[in-house]
Amino acid sequence: MDALEAIAQRRSVRNYSPEPVPVELIEKTVDAARRAPTARNVQPWEFVVITDPQVRARLAEICEYGRFIAESPVCIATFCHDTKYYLEDGCAAIENMLVAATALGLGTCWVAGDKKEYAGTIAQELGVPNSHRLIGLVAMGYAANSAGPTKKRPLKEVLHTENW
Amino acid sequence: MDALEAIAQRRSVRNYSPEPVPVELIEKTVDAARRAPTARNVQPWEFVVITDPQVRARLAEICEYGRFIAESPVCIATFCHDTKYYLEDGCAAIENMLVAATALGLGTCWVAGDKKEYAGTIAQELGVPNSHRLIGLVAMGYAANSAGPTKKRPLKEVLHTENW
Numbered sequence: 001m002d003a004l005e006a007i008a009q010r011r012s013v014r015n016y017s018p019e020p021v022p023v024e025l026i027e028k029t030v031d032a033a034r035r036a037p038t039a040r041n042v043q044p045w046e047f048v049v050i051t052d053p054q055v056r057a058r059l060a061e062i063c064e065y066g067r068f069i070a071e072s073p074v075c076i077a078t079f080c081h082d083t084k085y086y087l088e089d090g091c092a093a094i095e096n097m098l099v100a101a102t103a104l105g106l107g108t109c110w111v112a113g114d115k116k117e118y119a120g121t122i123a124q125e126l127g128v129p130n131s132h133r134l135i136g137l138v139a140m141g142y143a144a145n146s147a148g149p150t151k152k153r154p155l156k157e158v159l160h161t162e163n164w
Numbered sequence: 165m166d167a168l169e170a171i172a173q174r175r176s177v178r179n180y181s182p183e184p185v186p187v188e189l190i191e192k193t194v195d196a197a198r199r200a201p202t203a204r205n206v207q208p209w210e211f212v213v214i215t216d217p218q219v220r221a222r223l224a225e226i227c228e229y230g231r232f233i234a235e236s237p238v239c240i241a242t243f244c245h246d247t248k249y250y251l252e253d254g255c256a257a258i259e260n261m262l263v264a265a266t267a268l269g270l271g272t273c274w275v276a277g278d279k280k281e282y283a284g285t286i287a288q289e290l291g292v293p294n295s296h297r298l299i300g301l302v303a304m305g306y307a308a309n310s311a312g313p314t315k316k317r318p319l320k321e322v323l324h325t326e327n328w
C-alpha cells in the first residue's frame with residue numbers, strides 16, 4: 001500500500017477477528033519499528049510480541065483502556081532503556097509499526113504505557129528488566145468491522161506559515 | 165511509494181540542495197502529520213512551516229545539532245499544548261511527516277526540541293504562545309547527495325517472542 005494512503009487509512013481498531021496473524025506479517029511490523037529515527041543512534045528499543053491468550057488476558061486486565069488486548073490475536077509491547085530521548089525514539093518506532101501494519105491490512109490500537117501506573121506491572125509480567133521502561137502496547141489483528149473515519153482537525157487549522 | 169519501502173528508505177539527511185520544495189508537497193507532509201494517532205483524541209499539535217532564509221538561519225544558530233536548517237529550504241516546527249501525552253502525540257505526528265516526506269522523494273532530519281534548553285527560544289522566535297511546547301524541528305528538502313544506509317540493530321536482536 002502507498003505510504004500516504006497507509007498513513008491516511010490508519011485507525012484505532014478496538015474490535016478484532018480471532019483470525020491469527022501470520023508470523024511474517026508480525027515480523028514486518030517490528031522490522032518497520034526498528035527502522036525509526038533515533039537520537040544519537042542509541043536505538044534503545046526492544047519489542048515483545050505476545051500471542052499467548054492467557055498473557056493477553058492478563059495484560060488486558062491490567063490496562064484500563066486496553067481491554068481489547070484480550071481479543072486481538074497479537075499484542076506488541078515496546079520498551080526502551082532510559083536515555084534522554086527514550087520516549088521520542090519509542091514513539092517513532094510505534095508509529096512506524098502502526099503505519100506498516102495498516103499497509104499490511106492489519107488493524108492496530110496504541111495503548112499508553114509511559115506515565116501509566118501499570119507500566120512496571122506490565123514489565124514484570126513480561127520479564128522485562130528494571131533497566132527498561134514501557135513506552136506503549138499495540139493491539140494488532142484483523143479488524144472485526146471497518147472502523148469509521150477518524151475526525152481530525154483540518155489541515156488549515158493546524159498548519160501555520162512562517163510563524164504562529 | 166510503498167509504505168514499507170518509505171519506512172525502510174527514510175534517512176537523516178544533513179546535506180540539502182537549495183532547490184525549493186513545492187507547497188503542495190509541504191502540505192502533504194503536514195497532512196500526514198495531523199493524521200497521527202492521539203491519546204483521547206486531543207490532537208494537541210500545531211505545525212509551523214518556515215521557508216524564510218533569515219528565520220532558518222536564526223533557528224540553525226539556536227540549535228546546536230541543527231546547523232543544516234540554514235541550508236534545507238524548509239523547516240517544520242511541531243508544537244503541542246501541554247497534555248499528559250503531548251510528547252507521544254507530537255512524536256507520532258513527526259514520524260508520519262518523515263515517512264510521508266520520504267515517499268514524496270524528500271529528505272528530512274528530526275532535530276530534538278522537547279527537553280532542549282532552546283525550546284522556549286525557538287517558540288519565542290516563531291511567535292508561539294506559552295501554552296505550547298516545542299516537540300521537534302524537521303529539516304526538509306531534496307538531499308544533496310544520497311545518504312548511506314543507516315546501521316540499525318538487527319530484527320533478531322530487538323524482537324522478543326512471548327516474553328523478554
